[in-house]
Amino acid sequence: MSIVCVEVDNGEELMSVVIDSPESAPYLKKGKKVNVLFKEMEVAVTTQKELNISIENRISGVVASVEMGLLLSRLILETNIGEVIAIISTKSLKQMELVERIEVVIMVKLNEIILAP
Amino acid sequence: MIQLNLHKTLSSTGGKMALDLDLTIEKGHFVTLFGESGAGKTSTLRMLSGLLKPDSGMITVGGTTWFDSRSNIDLKPQQRKVGYVFQDYALFPNMNVRQNLEYALQKNQDNSIIRELLEFAELEELQHRKPETLSGGQKQRVALSRALVQRPEILILDEPLSALDLKMRIKLQEYLLQVHKKYKLTTILVSHDIGEIVKLSDSVFEIQNGRVIKNGTAADFFGLNKTSAKFRFSGEILKIQREDVIYIISVLIGNDIIRVVSDPKEAALLRIGDQVLVASKAFNPIIQKL
Structure with a gap:
C-alpha cells in the first residue's frame, strides 16, 4: 500500500492511497505523470476555510453555476486545478445557501482518488 | 511458436485491400484477433489453415514450414494440424453427432478419441441425434469436438459464440478455456466481445486494413490496467x-x-x-x- 502525493496545476497537491507499491506498479515513481480521477459524488463542499476534519485533499474555489434538482444538486466550481463538478444534496445546498460566486473549499478523501498512469 | 508473414491482395465489397501481416504467436497461448469486419482476420486464419493461398510470404509452426512462397512449400489443409470452428457450426445435416465426429477421423486413426471427446463435451446422450434437433450451444460443442478429432496443435475459433445467447456464451467460454488447457492448444479467436476477449485471451492483436496496428495483453489492450482502481x-x-x-x-x-x-x-x-x-x-x- 502507498500514499501518493500528486502535484496538480498551480502548485496544488492531491493525496491518494493505493493498494499498489512502487514494486508492484512501476508508474509509482517520482516525477512520473499521472491523471487523477475522482467521482463528482465524492466531492464535499464547505464554506469554512479552516475545518478540523480528516479529509486530506482541500482546494479552494468559487461556485460558477448551480443546477438544483429535487434531491441532488450539481455545482460547477472554478478552482486552482480547473473546473470541478460536485454533486451534493439539495438539502445541503439550501442549508448552506450556496449560490453563484460564493467562495468555497472542496474536499475529497484520499481513498476516493484514482490514479491513471 | 507460430510465425506468419503474409502478403495477399484481397477483394471485398469495399474494393481491393493489400493484406500485409507479420504475426508471432507463442505456443500454448490463447490469442484474439480483434478488428472491424473486412480487416483481414478471417483471411489470415484461412491462410494459416491452408484454405486460402497467400500471394507471398511464410508460415512456420513450431519450426516446421507450412508455407514458403520462395521455396514453393505449401502444405495441404489436412497436413496442417489446425482445428477450425466457424460461427455457423458447419455440421453435416445428414449425419448424427457421432458421425459428424467420425467423418473427421484420418485414415487408420484410432477412434478412441471420439468417445473421449463426446464424453468431455457431455455429448454422449446426444450422439445419435441429427444437428437440426440440437440447440445452438450443443451444435457448437459438436463443432468444437469435431475440430479436435485430429488432435490439432492450433485451434481456430472464428466468432464461435456470437450466435448464442448470453447464458450459453458464458458456459461455452468456460468450456473453451478447459479445451484449450486440456489439449495444450495454441488457440486463435476472432471475437468482438470485449468481456469475452478479456476472459479468454492472453493477448490481443488488432488488425486494421490487413495490418497489425496494435497488440498487448488483453487487460492492457483495452486499458483495463490504466487506472489504479482495483x-x-x-x-x-x-x-x-x-x-x-x-x-x-x-x-x-x-x-x-x-x-x-x-x-x-x-x-x-x-x-x-x-x-x-x-x-x-x-x-x-x-x-x-x-
Missing part, C-alpha cells in the same frame, strides 16, 4: 436514464446488471451497446459473507 469490470451498457441532475447507467457485467451513477457530461459520451470499463477503488466496496 474493483473493475468490463461490460455493456443496457440503459441510460436521467434522474434528477444525474444519469443512471445500467451495465451488463457477466450475468449481472449493475448500475452506476454518471455525471451528465460523461453520460453524453455513452450510448446503449457501448463496451465500458466500470471501476472503483478497492477501498470502497463493502464485503459481506453470504
Whole structure:
C-alpha cells in the first residue's frame, strides 16, 4: 500500500492511497505523470476555510453555476486545478445557501482518488 | 511458436485491400484477433489453415514450414494440424453427432478419441441425434469436438459464440478455456466481445486494413490496467436514464446488471451497446459473507 502525493496545476497537491507499491506498479515513481480521477459524488463542499476534519485533499474555489434538482444538486466550481463538478444534496445546498460566486473549499478523501498512469 | 508473414491482395465489397501481416504467436497461448469486419482476420486464419493461398510470404509452426512462397512449400489443409470452428457450426445435416465426429477421423486413426471427446463435451446422450434437433450451444460443442478429432496443435475459433445467447456464451467460454488447457492448444479467436476477449485471451492483436496496428495483453489492450482502481469490470451498457441532475447507467457485467451513477457530461459520451470499463477503488466496496 502507498500514499501518493500528486502535484496538480498551480502548485496544488492531491493525496491518494493505493493498494499498489512502487514494486508492484512501476508508474509509482517520482516525477512520473499521472491523471487523477475522482467521482463528482465524492466531492464535499464547505464554506469554512479552516475545518478540523480528516479529509486530506482541500482546494479552494468559487461556485460558477448551480443546477438544483429535487434531491441532488450539481455545482460547477472554478478552482486552482480547473473546473470541478460536485454533486451534493439539495438539502445541503439550501442549508448552506450556496449560490453563484460564493467562495468555497472542496474536499475529497484520499481513498476516493484514482490514479491513471 | 507460430510465425506468419503474409502478403495477399484481397477483394471485398469495399474494393481491393493489400493484406500485409507479420504475426508471432507463442505456443500454448490463447490469442484474439480483434478488428472491424473486412480487416483481414478471417483471411489470415484461412491462410494459416491452408484454405486460402497467400500471394507471398511464410508460415512456420513450431519450426516446421507450412508455407514458403520462395521455396514453393505449401502444405495441404489436412497436413496442417489446425482445428477450425466457424460461427455457423458447419455440421453435416445428414449425419448424427457421432458421425459428424467420425467423418473427421484420418485414415487408420484410432477412434478412441471420439468417445473421449463426446464424453468431455457431455455429448454422449446426444450422439445419435441429427444437428437440426440440437440447440445452438450443443451444435457448437459438436463443432468444437469435431475440430479436435485430429488432435490439432492450433485451434481456430472464428466468432464461435456470437450466435448464442448470453447464458450459453458464458458456459461455452468456460468450456473453451478447459479445451484449450486440456489439449495444450495454441488457440486463435476472432471475437468482438470485449468481456469475452478479456476472459479468454492472453493477448490481443488488432488488425486494421490487413495490418497489425496494435497488440498487448488483453487487460492492457483495452486499458483495463490504466487506472489504479482495483474493483473493475468490463461490460455493456443496457440503459441510460436521467434522474434528477444525474444519469443512471445500467451495465451488463457477466450475468449481472449493475448500475452506476454518471455525471451528465460523461453520460453524453455513452450510448446503449457501448463496451465500458466500470471501476472503483478497492477501498470502497463493502464485503459481506453470504
